[in-house]
Amino acid sequence: MGYVGAGEFVPESHDLASLASAARSCRGCDLYRDADQTVFGAGSVGSTIMFVGEQPGDQEDRAGEPFVGPAGKLFDRALDAAGIDRELTYVTNAVKHFKFTRAAGRKRRIHDKPKHTEVVACRPWLLAELDAVSPRIVVCLGATAAQALLGPDFRVTQHRGERFNLASDGDVGSGHDEDVLATVHPSSILRGPRDRREEAFDAFVADLTAVRDLVVDR
Ligand code: URA
Ligand code: SF4
Numbered sequence: 001m002g003y004v005g006a007g008e009f010v011p012e013s014h015d016l017a018s019l020a021s022a023a024r025s026c027r028g029c030d031l032y033r034d035a036d037q038t039v040f041g042a043g044s045v046g047s048t049i050m051f052v053g054e055q056p057g058d059q060e061d062r063a064g065e066p067f068v069g070p071a072g073k074l075f076d077r078a079l080d081a082a083g084i085d086r087e088l089t090y091v092t093n094a095v096k097h098f099k100f101t102r103a104a105g106r107k108r109r110i111h112d113k114p115k116h117t118e119v120v121a122c123r124p125w126l127l128a129e130l131d132a133v134s135p136r137i138v139v140c141l142g143a144t145a146a147q148a149l150l151g152p153d154f155r156v157t158q159h160r161g162e163r164f165n166l167a168s169d170g171d172v173g174s175g176h177d178e179d180v181l182a183t184v185h186p187s188s189i190l191r192g193p194r195d196r197r198e199e200a201f202d203a204f205v206a207d208l209t210a211v212r213d214l215v216v217d218r
Helices: 016-023 058-063 070-082 116-133 143-150 186-191 194-215
Strands: 049-053 089-093 137-141 179-183
Touching: 016 116, 049 116, 049 143, 058 070, 070 186, 070 194, 089 116, 116 143, 137 143, 137 194, 143 179, 179 194, 186 194
Parallel strands: 049 089, 049 137, 137 179
Antiparallel strands: none
């Protein structure tokens, strides 16, 4: 199904405060209907690293902040281990509303993966955030974010850690030339087999450390 998309809700002025405020009333796809609120990106203009997750989860939807739940806690630990100060980065999601299902009669909300049409509908926000933040590198956490920027055929398993450029490799139209790379989503480490968790975490930290080395001025 086609959605009108976020485009017509994005204000002319791409400063972060205007964007975040306008995004609160976005009706670009149907996901605003069941979620509590829009979860916009957090961080500041001029952040050298912009992280892009998939969509807010249950706790993010309640708090209105990205990556504050279990995946966010793991992300925080990995950033720490890689020597990256989260305060100096910008953290957002490909999709700004929490998509979930409920098992019949249950209260618990279960994460439901956004469709590519929803990712595309929400993308004007992500591109406007790119304009506002102007990061040196965009780090996609998982396939949804990577496919939002690099196209639906992109596979993290094949291209993990590789550098791409939005002007030559992107799937976002003209006007963007940011460098992008993809790594795994922190949730994939939490969901993975317990006996492989430490190894998966270390590999994630290694990817983040390589990102830090890219942006550190020597
Ligand atoms: N997973 C995401 O992709 N983003 C969040 O903000 C939280 C969990
Ligand atoms: Fe708008 Fe994105 Fe929310 Fe859809 S998910 S209503 S496009 S902010």
